[in-house]
Amino acid sequence: MKPHVICHMISSLDGGLHLSRWSKSPGGERAAWSAAYEKVHEELEGDAWIVGRVTMAEFSKASAHPPANPAAVDRWRHIADREASSYAVALDPSGKLHFDDARIGDDHIVVLLGPDVPDAHLTELAADGVSYLVANALPIDLAAMLDALGREFGIRRLLLEGGAGICGSFFASGLVDELSLLVAPALDGRAGHQSFVEFGEAGLADKVQLSLRGCEALPHGLVHLRYAVTSP
Known part of the structure; x- marks a missing residue:
């Protein structure tokens, strides 16, 4: 069963995502x-x-470190921990991420990979205690991957937390159920397009409908917006 997906993001007033580049506020x-x-x-x-x-x-600054004596691993999945209290999931089609721990804080790491990732990368992840699921084609079928996360790890409520490309792909695929957006009293101001969600030239004009569920002023000048997300 597909988890309930909440896109949870924070942005400047002009849509910037990198806090280090934002203006400051008296509040x-x-x-x-x-x-x-x-x-x-x-x-x-x-x-x-x-x-x-x-x-x-x-979060992960490790470099490639394939094991010296790799054990045989399943080409399509490796489930290292089904009992974790929470999970950190990475969409990494090309297999470029490397880890020096199987957890980020208390969250067990799960990597979603494309079909062309080499066996050496899979053995490295397995040796590090990291779980993975491998898609059978590119582009990765996000709906199928969400079903697999629910089935293999019991994930029922998933927070989608960027960046703009992955958020856009989820919205365009009709997989987002809610939007939780914190808007900061700040400006980024860099030249070019600013957005916490992006889906190429096609955009999302005919793919998404938002219905306001809540608007709350938070400390430090923040506004928290909540929307239900549906497809037209």
Whole structure:
């Protein structure tokens, strides 16, 4: 069964995602905004969160380290922990992420991979105690992967936390059930398109409908917007 997916993001007023590039506000600093985002993350009570390769690389700084004496592994899946209290899921079609731990904090790591990832990378992940699921084709069938996460790990409530590309793909596929957006009293101002969600030239004009569920002013000048998400 597909988990209930909540896209949970924080952005500047002009859609920027990188807090380090934002202007400051008399009502709050970047550290306070980040802490508020994490607090809402906990309040949403997800049993997993998912990000793309670029975002996950901020958490994992390891380099490639294939085991010297690799054991045989399943080509399509490796389930290292079905009993974790929460999971950190990475969408990494090309197999570029490497880990020096099977957890981020208390969250067990699960990697979603493309079909062309070499066996050496799979043996490295398995040796590190990291779980993985391998898609049978590219582009990765996100709906099938969500079903697999629910089936293999019991994930029922998944927080989608960026970046813009993975968020756009989930929205375009009709897989997002809610949007939780914290808007900070800040501007990024860099040239070019600014957005916390992106889906190429096609955009999302005919793919998504949003219905307001709540609007709450938070400390440090933040506004928390909640929307139900449906497809036209």
